[in-house]
Amino acid sequence: MINPFDDKYFMKKALQEAEIALSEGEVPIGAVVVCNGQIIAKGHNQVETLNDPTAHAEMLAFTAATNYLGAKYLPDCTLYVTLEPCQMCAGAAFWTQIGRIVYAADDDKRGYKHLHCNVHPKTEIVSGVLREESEKLLQVFFNNIR
Numbered sequence: 001m002i003n004p005f006d007d008k009y010f011m012k013k014a015l016q017e018a019e020i021a022l023s024e025g026e027v028p029i030g031a032v033v034v035c036n037g038q039i040i041a042k043g044h045n046q047v048e049t050l051n052d053p054t055a056h057a058e059m060l061a062f063t064a065a066t067n068y069l070g071a072k073y074l075p076d077c078t079l080y081v082t083l084e085p086c087q088m089c090a091g092a093a094f095w096t097q098i099g100r101i102v103y104a105a106d107d108d109k110r111g112y113k114h115l116h117c118n119v120h121p122k123t124e125i126v127s128g129v130l131r132e133e134s135e136k137l138l139q140v141f142f143n144n145i146r
Contacts, residue, residue, distance in 0.1 A: 006037070007080070007102050007126065007129045008129060008130060010032055010034050010039070010078070010080045010102070011080050011082070011102065011104055011129045011130045012130065013030075013032045013039060013042070013080065014030040014031055014032045014042075014057075014080040014081055014082050014104070015030060015082055015104075015130065015133055015134065015137070016030065017030025017031060017032065017042050017043065017044040017057060017082075018030035018044060018057075018082045018134065018137050019137065020044045021044035021045045021046070021057070022137055022140065022141055024044075024046075024048075024049055025048060026044065026045040026046060026047060026048055026049065027045050027047070027138075027141060028044075028045070028082070028137040028138060028140070028141050029044065029045045029056065029057045029081065029082050029083045030042070030043070030044045030045075030057050030081070030082050031043050031044070031057035031058050031060070031061040031079060031080060031081040031082070032061060032079075032080045033061050033062070033064070033065035033074065033077050033078070033079055033080075033098075034077060034078045034080065035065070035069070035074075035076055035077040035078075036076070040064075040065050040068045040069065040077070041061045041062075041063075041064035041065035041067075041068055042061055042064065043057045043058070043059070043060030043061035043063075043064060044057050044060075045057050046060065054088065056086065056088065056089050057081060057082075058079060058081055058085055058089040058092065058093070059088070059089060059092055061079065061081075062074070062079075062092050062093075062096050062098075065077060065096075066096065072095075072096070073096060073097045074096045074097060074098040074099065075097050075098070075099045075122070076099055077098055077099055077100070078098070078099060078100040078101070078102060079093065079098050079100070079101045079102070080102045080103075080129075081101070081102075081103045081104070082103070082104045082105065082130075082134040082137070083103060083104065083105050083107050083111075083134060083138070084103050084105065084106050084107040084111035084112065084113065084127065085101065085103065085111070085112050085119075086107065086110045086111065086112060086115075087110070087112050087115045087117050089112070090112035090117050090118070090119050091117070093119045093120065093123065094118070094119050094120045094123075097120050097122065097123070098119075098120070098123055099122070099123060099124065100123065100124045100125075100126070101119060101123055101124070101125050101126070102125075102126040102127075102129050103125075103126075103127050103129070104127075104128070104129055104130045104131050104133065104134035104135075105131050105134040105135050105138065106127065106131075
């Protein structure tokens with residue numbers, strides 16, 4: 001069982017990925033996948049960079065994690081992501097059967113909970129870890145484009 005201090009540590013790593021996205025002009029969302037206490041994959045939004053609407057941080061991290069493990073399922077892994085996954089990413093989380101998702105900020109417009117879709121029934125969900133830090137990055141981004 002991962003304790004809350006580990007959650008904060010790994011969420012800080014996801015926030016570092018979000019900062020990379022921000023520096024590249026992307027919506028600042030970052031993700032890391034952790035297995036057995038080690039980061040095995042990371043990603044940040046690259047929608048604009050790759051000209052690909054599916055290049056969300058979670059999707060890139062899932063692909064890197066499954067490649068690293070050589071398996072399509074991630075039941076012993078945790079996804080740390082700075083914003084509540086969207087419907088697409090929640091669907092991908094379902095198919096990977098990820099064991100746990102920890103996210104920072106809620107997404108009241110496009111988050112999977114608000115769109116009434118689900119992740120895998122065995123997936124544990126934790127929200128609100130370093131919420132303020134994530135929200136600050138998002139505010140910086142959206143204030144700069146207005």
